[in-house]
Structures are given as structure tokens and as C-alpha cells.
Amino acid sequence: MNKPLIAAVAVSCLICSFVAAAEPPADDRPNVVLIMTDDQGWGDLSASGNQNLKTPHIDSLKRDGVSLEYFYVCPVCSPTRAELLTGRYHPRGNVYDTSEGAERLDLDEHTLGESFQAAGYRSGAFGKWHNGSQPPYHPNDRGFNEFYGFCSGHWGHYFSPPLERNGKMVRGDGYVTDDFTSEAIKFIEDNRDRPFVCYLPYCTPHAPMQVPDEYFDRFKDKKLTMRHRDPQKEKDLFTKAALAMCENIDFNVGRVLKTLEQLDLSGNTIVVYLSDNGPNSYRWNGGMKGRKASTDEGGVRVPLFIRWDDRLPAGRSINEIASAIDLFPTLADLAGVEILAEKPLDGVSLAPLLRSDQPDWPERLVYSHWAGKVSVRSQHYRLDDRGRLFDMRNDFGQRNNIADQEPEQATRLKVAAEKWRTEVLTEIDRTPRPxxxxxxxxxxxxxxxxxxxxxxxxxxxxxxxxxxxxxxxxxxxxxxxxxxxxxxxxxxxxxxxxxxxxxxxxxxxxxxxxxxxxxxxxxxxxxxxxxxxxxxxxxxxxxxxxxxxxxxxxxxxxxxxxxxxxxxxxxxxxxxxxxxxxxxxxxxx
Structure with a gap:
């Protein structure tokens, strides 16, 4: 629930230890580069099998790192960011919409940036924040020493637009994804001799569909060979623009990876890559049902690659389900950073999965929510927001409702969904906040x-x-x-x-x-x-x-x-x- 501002700030300052990880030697603490794209679907990568585009640099993270094949986020932008930053389901932080104040993360929620900052890391965020604009909701007040980008959701122009640097309005320099990457690279260069967290939340391929000619020219006359499962819904020009934007993202990921290599930081930097929700249009997405704003599989399943040279096995694929709420505890565990939080996390560290072929890993459920709709994913099944049950091992397109054939599973997941509604959704307080x-x-x-x-x-x-x-x-x-x-x-x-x-x-x-x-x-x-x-x-x-x-x-x-x-x-x-x-x-x- 909402709390008075001063009380909430006081609570955030009086944080106590909730989870502690074994800290590695101070001179061996890994850096973290966390890259998140905006509205890029699971299928918008050549690593996912999409032959319409080429994303070699992002694909290399899958090849050289660990891939979580069934990784879930929220159906839209700001809730995913809140879950990534806190390790807690977004309604708990009162993030229930994408604008007009409802995107603000409650001040008594502790963030990834704050824990790493307290551990002596230098922290920077470059791109789209979307969890509050005015201090103390601003990224500079939520654990990030440096911020360059914009705090809102969608932005009106992607070529040298007005942006901000640490609370001061500035003019961007060129195409936003290139610009954010340049700022992130400068941050990495400036902090090469100390541990750092570089959070790089891009705003593409979110609309407006703007991309430099160099990338769009590759697609404007190209025949799309892989289409949406309902091809009549697909708008070719939108798809081509989105894929061109994804190839630009790939170019910029390559710039970051090259910088780490040139600075001899690759071996001690954890690189994470994901998207914040499903695709923002009907385009090829592996045949999954749903897109952005949907709680079906295609709206919430995204790529998740984690590379840490010589520390995590290259080329490993993990089939256990995981979620955005797991990233904070996972990165803290890998880096040996103590999580400072007053409230229990919903997420768990995925380190055992990343490190072992046969971890002792219990069955779990992952919940997806947007606009009052709740879907539940188990390892085997998905219960959608209408109470229909799908066998996700044999029917990933969610075409056959098997609730009548599997009544025990349907009942189990319905009970779980209702319990989640009661325990989590009731934490949303829609009282207008000044x-x-x-x-x-x-x-x-x-x-x-x-x-x-x-x-x-x-x-x-x-x-x-x-x-x-x-x-x-x-x-x-x-x-x-x-x-x-x-x-x-x-x-x-x-x-x-x-x-x-x-x-x-x-x-x-x-x-x-x-x-x-x-x-x-x-x-x-x-x-x-x-x-x-x-x-x-x-x-x-x-x-x-x-x-x-x-x-x-x-x-x-x-x-x-x-x-x-x-x-x-x-x-x-x-x-x-x-x-x-x-x-x-x-x-x-």
C-alpha cells in the first residue's frame, strides 16, 4: 500500500539484511552489464530461429553463455522493470499502469541498484527508466549514480531528442539506441578499475518505428519468409521496421561486447540480455499465442541469456521456468552482494541452475498479470486468464483447452491463481498519489x-x-x-x-x-x-x-x-x- 513520502524514505534508509551471499574477494567482484530491450519478442532473434533477420552479437551471448529457454516477464514495460529491480511481483510495489503516476515504484521497495551501490559498486542506467520521474522516484535516488535517458514510457522521437542527464535536460546525440550505448560504453571505460553495474534499458523496437536508413534499407524490399501464426494480421511494413530496429540493437550489443574485450573485462563481467515483454505487433514469434499486453505465452516469454566467461558453462540451455523476479537475487548471488531489503523477495537465485547440470530444483509456479488478468505457468502447463488449461510441452500455441481432461491440474492452478490474486493483487492501492x-x-x-x-x-x-x-x-x-x-x-x-x-x-x-x-x-x-x-x-x-x-x-x-x-x-x-x-x-x- 502507499505510504507517506517521508515515512517511506525513512523505511528505505533503515534497511536490514534479508539475503546474504558469500562475497568473493574484493578484487575479484564481477561487473554486471544488464541489457533490456523494449517490445522485442522472443522470436525477434536469429538465435530463436527467425530467418528474417540476423543478430550475431546477441546470438553469441547464447552461444557463449547460458540460455533460459522458458523465461517470463510482464506483458508491458513498467511492471517488468519494477520486478527486475526489486525481485518482487510488480503489484507489491504499486506499479499497476504505464503512465500518470501509476508506473512509480513505491519508495519502500529496495532496488538492485541500491544493494550493489551499498556493496561499493558504481552504478549507471542509460535509456528508458519508466518507474518514476520526480525525485525520490528518479533513478539517481533509487541506486544509480549516473542516469542518461528519459524516465517516461514511450518517447516521441528517436533522433537527437530531448533527454536528461542526472536530472538536467540535455539534447540527445543521434539515434537513441546508438546514443545510450555510447554513454554506457563511456561509463564502462570510466569505471574499468572498479566494480560496476551498467543497466542499459533500450527503448527500441517500441514505437515510434524509427530506425536509421542503414538498417531499414536491408528490409524495405526484403521478402519475409517467416510469418505470424495468423499471417493476415501481420503488417509487413511494421514487421520490417521492428526487425531493422532489432538489427540496430544487435550492432550496439556488439559495441558493448567489443568494449569489454578491449578493456580486458570480458572474463570478469556478467552480461545479461532480455526483453521486457512480447512483440509489439503480430509477427513471427515461434507460433506462440499472444503479443505485448497479453498474459498468454507469446506476451510474456522472452529471451534470457547470461554470459560470464569461464564462470558459467558456454552453450548451456536451461528448461526450468524462471522469471524477471529472479534476476536481482541471481545477480546478487553470483556477485556475492548482500541483498538489503526489508521485505521478502518473490524471486529466487537461479545460480544453482546456471552452474549445475542436475541441481536440486523444486517445482514452482510463475504468475503473469496485467489489467486484472492473471495467468499461471507451471513447468508443464499454463492456465490462462479465462481458466483454460494448456499442455505447454505439446501445445505451446495454446490451441487445445485440456481443463476437462486434466481436472486436477486445472483445479490446482485455479486455486493458485486465486491465492495470488488475494495475496498480491490486493497490495495495489489505486488512490491517486501526488x-x-x-x-x-x-x-x-x-x-x-x-x-x-x-x-x-x-x-x-x-x-x-x-x-x-x-x-x-x-x-x-x-x-x-x-x-x-x-x-x-x-x-x-x-x-x-x-x-x-x-x-x-x-x-x-x-x-x-x-x-x-x-x-x-x-x-x-x-x-x-x-x-x-x-x-x-x-x-x-x-x-x-x-x-x-x-x-x-x-x-x-x-x-x-x-x-x-x-x-x-x-x-x-x-x-x-x-x-x-x-x-x-x-x-x-
Whole structure:
């Protein structure tokens, strides 16, 4: 359940030992490189048998490491990230959606980054975070010394977009996957002489379907020889763009592996590769049922490769089922890092499976959840969210419901699913949580975290990379529910666009007690970006740049309040488009 912010932060500081691993000698502690892709299906690799593309560098991780053949994540982005970071099922951390605050990981959840950081590791995250934006939900406050990327879910543009570095807005440098990799490589180079954790969560092949010409040109005229199980559902152009993005990912994985080799770090670096959910379209996925957002096999089964030269056997395939909740305890065990957590983990260390051909490994169940739907996977069966039972050894496509033929198994898994619902799903608290202000000197409040009232609306039904538009009336309001952590005077800045013809409106920001106003006097009306780079028509909002408008100072008192942005005067037919509100603490009370 949600807890008051200060209490939650205090709990996270008063952590105690829950799991302890035998620590190897300090000079032999392995590095960790954890690579996770976004919306890449199990079938989007040549290592999985897909002849439509070539992924030699990723395939080498399977060849030179250990492959978990039946590895499961969540059906969508932010829940998988929460499970990977905490070793606990995502509802326990109150991550139940992908935007508008429901993607934030509760502050009393302990993360992988925090345990490794406490053990003396340098930690960095480069890419898509998606578990909270404002401090103390920000990655710099959750165990990562360095962060470069974006904290939201989907992003509007992949070529030199606005990103952030440790809380400061910056301009990206080139294609995002290349850029994130370059930053990760620099981090590895800078920390070559000390143990490090490099978390590299890419945002591709998630939409928008943008990829450099070099990769798309390989596919645009190519005949797809392997198709989705229902080929009439497949959109060839989308598939080609996704596969081109996967080949770009492969190129960048190769860059990381080459860096480790050149720095003589390969032998003492654990490299992990996985995706966060099933494919984001109907394309070849080994004949499995389901895609992204589905709790069926194809929506939650992803590749998982772990390479640790000379420490883990090359080429081993493991058939025991495993899950994202297992990665934190596994990496801590392999590295000899003590897990600092107040709450018990749902995951278990997979080290015995990785190291032994015949481990003493008990039967277990893995649960998949999204939007109230729960599916249960045993080693042999899957019970879907409608209570149908499938023999996953002989019917991995889930075509034949055998619940009537196997009533004992169906009943066993139904009871397990109901128990999981009762014990885990009930931990979700959908009470709206305010967005934190003033935990650090600078707080960014994006349009996605505000609630529009009146005619004003977001630019897209998916909020994450949206902006506020159609602001036409003094009755229109943009409201942020916030929790001010530290009282004081804050300088407020809006990021806006406005054409020359609409200049002159006066906007006001208030918490009901203090207020500040500014007139829109300078035009800034850039074109939307992304049309020409898109390989497939998008459903997300298009991107454009925004410029700052200094609003002035606002005196805010500690506690929960509402920040309301309104037009005191509308000069013509519209006020502005608005992307961000930035608050900088100038003076504390």
C-alpha cells in the first residue's frame, strides 16, 4: 500500500539484511552489464530461429553463455522493470499502469541498484527508466549514480531528442539506441578499475518505428519468409521496421561486447540480455499465442541469456521456468552482494541452475498479470486468464483447452491463481498519489502528470510524451496534484510553443495561496517532428521543441496541494501548447 513520502524514505534508509551471499574477494567482484530491450519478442532473434533477420552479437551471448529457454516477464514495460529491480511481483510495489503516476515504484521497495551501490559498486542506467520521474522516484535516488535517458514510457522521437542527464535536460546525440550505448560504453571505460553495474534499458523496437536508413534499407524490399501464426494480421511494413530496429540493437550489443574485450573485462563481467515483454505487433514469434499486453505465452516469454566467461558453462540451455523476479537475487548471488531489503523477495537465485547440470530444483509456479488478468505457468502447463488449461510441452500455441481432461491440474492452478490474486493483487492501492516537488532543488512536472480541465487536452491518448494543446479559454485549467517536500520559494518556468498570431495571453500559476503570472510575448512555433523518420504510421503524439517562459516566483508550503495553471487573459483564439513546468527551489524556509 502507499505510504507517506517521508515515512517511506525513512523505511528505505533503515534497511536490514534479508539475503546474504558469500562475497568473493574484493578484487575479484564481477561487473554486471544488464541489457533490456523494449517490445522485442522472443522470436525477434536469429538465435530463436527467425530467418528474417540476423543478430550475431546477441546470438553469441547464447552461444557463449547460458540460455533460459522458458523465461517470463510482464506483458508491458513498467511492471517488468519494477520486478527486475526489486525481485518482487510488480503489484507489491504499486506499479499497476504505464503512465500518470501509476508506473512509480513505491519508495519502500529496495532496488538492485541500491544493494550493489551499498556493496561499493558504481552504478549507471542509460535509456528508458519508466518507474518514476520526480525525485525520490528518479533513478539517481533509487541506486544509480549516473542516469542518461528519459524516465517516461514511450518517447516521441528517436533522433537527437530531448533527454536528461542526472536530472538536467540535455539534447540527445543521434539515434537513441546508438546514443545510450555510447554513454554506457563511456561509463564502462570510466569505471574499468572498479566494480560496476551498467543497466542499459533500450527503448527500441517500441514505437515510434524509427530506425536509421542503414538498417531499414536491408528490409524495405526484403521478402519475409517467416510469418505470424495468423499471417493476415501481420503488417509487413511494421514487421520490417521492428526487425531493422532489432538489427540496430544487435550492432550496439556488439559495441558493448567489443568494449569489454578491449578493456580486458570480458572474463570478469556478467552480461545479461532480455526483453521486457512480447512483440509489439503480430509477427513471427515461434507460433506462440499472444503479443505485448497479453498474459498468454507469446506476451510474456522472452529471451534470457547470461554470459560470464569461464564462470558459467558456454552453450548451456536451461528448461526450468524462471522469471524477471529472479534476476536481482541471481545477480546478487553470483556477485556475492548482500541483498538489503526489508521485505521478502518473490524471486529466487537461479545460480544453482546456471552452474549445475542436475541441481536440486523444486517445482514452482510463475504468475503473469496485467489489467486484472492473471495467468499461471507451471513447468508443464499454463492456465490462462479465462481458466483454460494448456499442455505447454505439446501445445505451446495454446490451441487445445485440456481443463476437462486434466481436472486436477486445472483445479490446482485455479486455486493458485486465486491465492495470488488475494495475496498480491490486493497490495495495489489505486488512490491517486501526488507528484513530489522539492525533494531536490529542481523538479520537472511534465504535461503527462497534469490533469486537464475544460477544453484543454493532451496531444495524444497515450500521455507519456504528450503536451497540452487546445488551450482556448480562461475557464481551461491544467492541474498538478503535488506533495511539496520542502517549503520555500520556487522559481517557475513553463516550456511552451505559441505562433506569432496568438501572442499576448497572460497565464497564472497558483497553489491557492501564492501566485505568479507572465505574458506570452515571444513567438516560438516549430514544426512537428517525426513524420519523415517514421517507417510506419504512428499512434503516439509527434514531437516538437518547446522554449522556456519564466513565470516568476511562487511560495510553496510543505504538504499536498494543487498547482493550477490558467489563462488570466486570452489574447486571441488560443493560449499556448505546454510541455513542462519546471520548479527550482531558490530559498528554503
Amino acid at each position: 507528484f513530489t516537488v522539492g525533494y531536490r532543488d529542481t523538479t520537472w512536472l511534465p504535461a503527462r502528470d497534469a490533469t486537464p480541465h475544460g477544453h484543454v487536452r493532451r496531444s495524444n491518448r497515450w500521455p507519456n510524451s504528450s503536451y497540452m494543446t487546445d488551450w482556448t479559454s480562461p475557464k481551461d485549467r491544467i492541474v498538478w496534484n503535488v506533495d511539496v517536500i520542502n517549503s520555500g520559494t520556487y522559481e517557475a518556468t513553463l516550456f511552451y510553443t505559441c505562433p506569432e498570431s496568438q501572442l499576448g495571453s497572460v497565464v497564472t500559476l497558483t497553489d491557492g495561496k501564492s501566485r505568479t503570472s507572465a505574458e506570452v510575448t515571444e513567438a516560438f512555433d516549430p514544426a512537428l517532428i517525426g513524420h519523415k523518420e517514421d517507417r510506419f504510421p504512428r499512434k503516439n503524439t509527434y514531437h516538437k521543441d518547446f522554449r522556456p517562459l519564466r513565470m516568476g516566483e511562487l511560495k510553496l508550503s510543505r504538504g499536498e496541494t494543487k498547482l493550477t495553471l490558467q489563462a488570466e487573459q486570452v489574447a486571441n483564439t488560443s493560449v499556448m501548447d505546454m510541455r513542462y513546468l519546471k520548479l527550482v527551489k531558490k530559498q528554503a524556509d
